[in-house]
Amino acid sequence: MTSQTTKNDATDLSDVAALLAAIEAPAGDGVEILDPATGELVGRAPQRGVADVDRAVATAREAQRAWAGTSHAERSEVLNRAAEAIEASAEALATLLSREQGKPLNGPNARFEVGACAAWLRANAAFELEPEVLVDDESGTAVLEYVPVGVVGAVGPWNWPMMISVWQIAPSLRMGNAVVLKPSEYTPLSVSALVAVMNQVLPEGLLQVLPGDGALGAALTAHDGVDKVMFTGSTATGKAIMRSAADSVKRLTLELGGNDAGIVLPDADPEAIAEDLFWGAFINTGQTCAAMKRLYVHESQYEQVCRALVAVAEKMPMGVGLEEQNVLGPLQNRAQYDIVADLVEKARSAGATILLGGDPVADRTGHFYPTTLVADIDNDNPLVAEEQFGPVLPIVKYTELDQAIAWANGLDVGLGSSVWGSDIDRAREVASRIEAGTTWINKHGAVDPRMPFGGIKESGQGLEFGVEGLKSVALPKVTSW
Numbered sequence: 001m002t003s004q005t006t007k008n009d010a011t012d013l014s015d016v017a018a019l020l021a022a023i024e025a026p027a028g029d030g031v032e033i034l035d036p037a038t039g040e041l042v043g044r045a046p047q048r049g050v051a052d053v054d055r056a057v058a059t060a061r062e063a064q065r066a067w068a069g070t071s072h073a074e075r076s077e078v079l080n081r082a083a084e085a086i087e088a089s090a091e092a093l094a095t096l097l098s099r100e101q102g103k104p105l106n107g108p109n110a111r112f113e114v115g116a117c118a119a120w121l122r123a124n125a126a127f128e129l130e131p132e133v134l135v136d137d138e139s140g141t142a143v144l145e146y147v148p149v150g151v152v153g154a155v156g157p158w159n160w161p162m163m164i165s166v167w168q169i170a171p172s173l174r175m176g177n178a179v180v181l182k183p184s185e186y187t188p189l190s191v192s193a194l195v196a197v198m199n200q201v202l203p204e205g206l207l208q209v210l211p212g213d214g215a216l217g218a219a220l221t222a223h224d225g226v227d228k229v230m231f232t233g234s235t236a237t238g239k240a241i242m243r244s245a246a247d248s249v250k251r252l253t254l255e256l257g258g259n260d261a262g263i264v265l266p267d268a269d270p271e272a273i274a275e276d277l278f279w280g281a282f283i284n285t286g287q288t289c290a291a292m293k294r295l296y297v298h299e300s301q302y303e304q305v306c307r308a309l310v311a312v313a314e315k316m317p318m319g320v321g322l323e324e325q326n327v328l329g330p331l332q333n334r335a336q337y338d339i340v341a342d343l344v345e346k347a348r349s350a351g352a353t354i355l356l357g358g359d360p361v362a363d364r365t366g367h368f369y370p371t372t373l374v375a376d377i378d379n380d381n382p383l384v385a386e387e388q389f390g391p392v393l394p395i396v397k398y399t400e401l402d403q404a405i406a407w408a409n410g411l412d413v414g415l416g417s418s419v420w421g422s423d424i425d426r427a428r429e430v431a432s433r434i435e436a437g438t439t440w441i442n443k444h445g446a447v448d449p450r451m452p453f454g455g456i457k458e459s460g461q462g463l464e465f466g467v468e469g470l471k472s473v474a475l476p477k478v479t480s481w
C-alpha cells in the first residue's frame, strides 16, 4: 500500500466518519486504536513498513523540486489555505483528537489544539525572511539567503499530536521543503486526519504521513534521502536519532523532555496567581513538555499557595473528553499512567503530604489519574527529580532564593521555567539566572508562534517558531561578489 499522497479535493471532511473513512486501514487490517477514556474502539490505523519509507521519500523528493521553485508569497498563500481547510473541519478534527488522545474538547485541550494548528500555519505564512546584505562597500557585496533543505523527516509524540505536527510542517513547507511525517503509535489517527485535511489544498506528495511504530521512526530518521530531521519526543529517543543521523550528517531539530521549574517569590499574591499556576502545571492533564512539573515556593507563602492551588484544582472537572463540562482527561496510555502512579507512591512512602488526589479509583474505566498536589516533599524525591508527565504537581518549600535557583538548575534538562512575583524587575533578575530555553514571568507554558522555542541541556537542540524557526528548516547560503 502506498502512503497518503493524493489530494482529497472532492471529499467533504467535516465529520468524524468522513475523516475516518479517508484514513483508516481496511477492515481486518491495521492496528486498533482505543479511546483512553472509555476503552472503546476509535478506529484502525494503517501500519506502514520500511519499504513505504523509500517510496514516500522518493515521492517527497519529486514534489519538493517543484515546490522549491515557488515564491515565498505562493507558499504562504498555500499555508493560509491549509489553515482555512483545518477550520472547515475543526469540530470533526477536535472530536477525533479527543477520542484518540483523551483530552477534553474544552479547556486548553482539543478545540484549542485544532485552533492552534490554524494559528501556527497563518503565523508561519506571515513571517518575513528577506535576504540579508552582509557586506556592501568598496570591497564588494555579500548576501545571506535561506534556501530549502529538501526532504524533512518529522517524528512526533502523543501529547499534542496535531499541534506539534503543524509545528514541524508549517515552517518546513514555508521554506520550500517536503515533509514525511511519522506520528506516535498512540495517536496515528489524529495526525493522519490532519494531513488528509491539509492535503485537500497542498500539492500532491508534498506532505505524507506514515503511521507506524518506533522502528518505522528509526527507518525514516536514518534514511539517506532525508535531509533534515525534526523530532519531538523523549530525550532517550532524541539521543538515538542523533546517533543515527551522524552517518549522513543530517540537520537536526530536537525538542525533548523537560522538568520545568516554577519559582514563587515572596512578593507574589497566592490568590491572584493560583489559577495560572494550576494551568501552567495541568494543561493537557499535565502531559505537556513545557508544563510546570515542580514548584518552589518561599516559606512565607507556602501554606497560602498550597491552599489556593487546592481550591482551584478541586473545581476542575476530569472525565470523558466528549462531555462538554470536563477540562481534564485521562492519561493517554497505561504506560504513562503507571509512571505517574509509581512516582506518587514514591512521594507518599517518603512521607510527603498528599494535599489532593493520589487515590485512583481501581476499577474506573480508562486511564484516569486524579488531579494530585503533593506538599512537604524533598527536592531529591523522584516525583520532583523525574518528569512525571501527568496530573501531579510537587510543591517544594524554600527558605533562601539561591537554594531555589540551584534546585531549578540542578537537573540535566532545561526546556521552560517560570518566576512568579509582583515586582517584574526582580522577577526578571531571577529569570536571568535560570537555565532554560524560556522563562515565563507570572505564566507558564505560554508558547507563541512568534517566539522561538527550544530546550537547552538535554531538552533539545535548535529552535522552533518565529523567523528563527524558519531558518532552522533551511540552509544558509552566502553569495559574495
Ligand code: NAD
Binding pocket: 155, 156, 157, 158, 159, 160, 164, 182, 183, 184, 185, 212, 213, 214, 215, 216, 217, 218, 219, 221, 232, 233, 234, 235, 236, 237, 238, 240, 241, 254, 255, 256, 257, 258, 288, 289, 290, 387, 389, 415, 455, 459, 460
Ligand atoms: P517517545 O520518544 O517515546 O516517542 C516519540 C516518537 O518517536 C514516537 O513517534 C515514536 O514512535 C518515535 N520513536 C521511538 N523510537 C524511535 C527511534 N529509535 N527513532 C525514531 N523514532 C522513534 O516520546 P513520547 O512518549 O511520545 O513523548 C513524550 C516525551 O516527549 C516527553 O518526554 C515530553 O517531554 C517530550 N515532548 C517534548 C516536547 C518539546 O517540544 N520539547 C513536546 C512534546 C513532548
